[in-house]
Amino acid sequence: MPELPEVEALAGFLAERVVGRTVEKVLPLAVSVLKTYDPPLGELEGRAVTGVRRYGKFLDLATDGGPHLAFHLARAGWLRWHDRLPGTSPRLGKGPLALRLRLADGAGFDLTEAGTQKRLAVHCVRRPEDVPGIARLGPDPLAPDFTAEVFAGLLRDERRQLKGVLRDQGVIAGIGNAYSDEILHAARMSPFKLAASLTPQETAALYEALGATLRDAVERARGHAAKELKAEKRSGLRVHGRTGEPCPVCGDTIREVSFSDSSLQYCPTCQTGGKPLADRRLSRLLK
Structure with a gap:
């Protein structure tokens, strides 16, 4: 997408x-x-x-x-x-x-x-x-008025996991499955962490990771012909779609959590204290 x-x-x-x-x-x-x-x-x-x-x-x-x-x-x-x-x-x-x-x-x-x-x-x-x-779109994360204070206000009362909040177009416009994985990896945060549980320091780190990840991706994509953009996106992703490959930051193996119609990728060492996240789909099959 x-x-x-x-x-x-x-x-x-x-x-x-x-x-x-x-x-x-x-x-x-x-x-x-x-x-x-x-x-x-x-x-x-x-x-x-x-x-x-x-x-x-x-x-x-x-x-x-x-x-x-x-x-x-x-x-x-x-x-x-x-x-x-x-x-x-x-x-x-x-x-x-x-x-x-x-x-x-x-x-x-x-x-x-x-x-x-x-x-x-x-x-x-x-x-x-x-x-x-x-x-129904939320604020654009690249707009000048999308400040750290605005971002903190969006997360303050959110009782959902960060992955879902970042993908919610009514909260922040434009982020999907791939870049939410990339942002959380850059911020060194678990996709399952509750948004409202972030400390002010963690919120600031996530805000910086969000802006830097999107701005870097925009710069990489800028000037490419439409037919080249899919390949350009894939080449710039560090964790999303790279299950089984080494993390470019720490070398740990990138893991995956699968859902009914999508999946997420993350690095255990960078994001979850070395602990693999439960793959809910696999867990159901093993019951």
């Missing part, structure tokens, strides 16, 4: 290519992709794109005097840019193609989604805040 750093890079990539150019056609090709009906997609056509902005893990294209096209790539979605789109129209419901946006000069992009779970979501709205997922 693309998270804040990759979506930020995609926003920059798209802005360089679509701002000032006119939308010719927006064609939804998967039944489930379009989540709105008013305004219709046709209102985008014939309008110039005036800006591209990231909201959490959402991308938003604004048009001149018209609606916005906002989309969330979800777990298996991606954006594919074409300097020249094929001349023939794609067939509805065939393959991974979910939506095509064609510009008046023949360039454009496709939104694709692999797998059977179709979660990629496209919204045509008057304002970005009309998208429920955008309206």
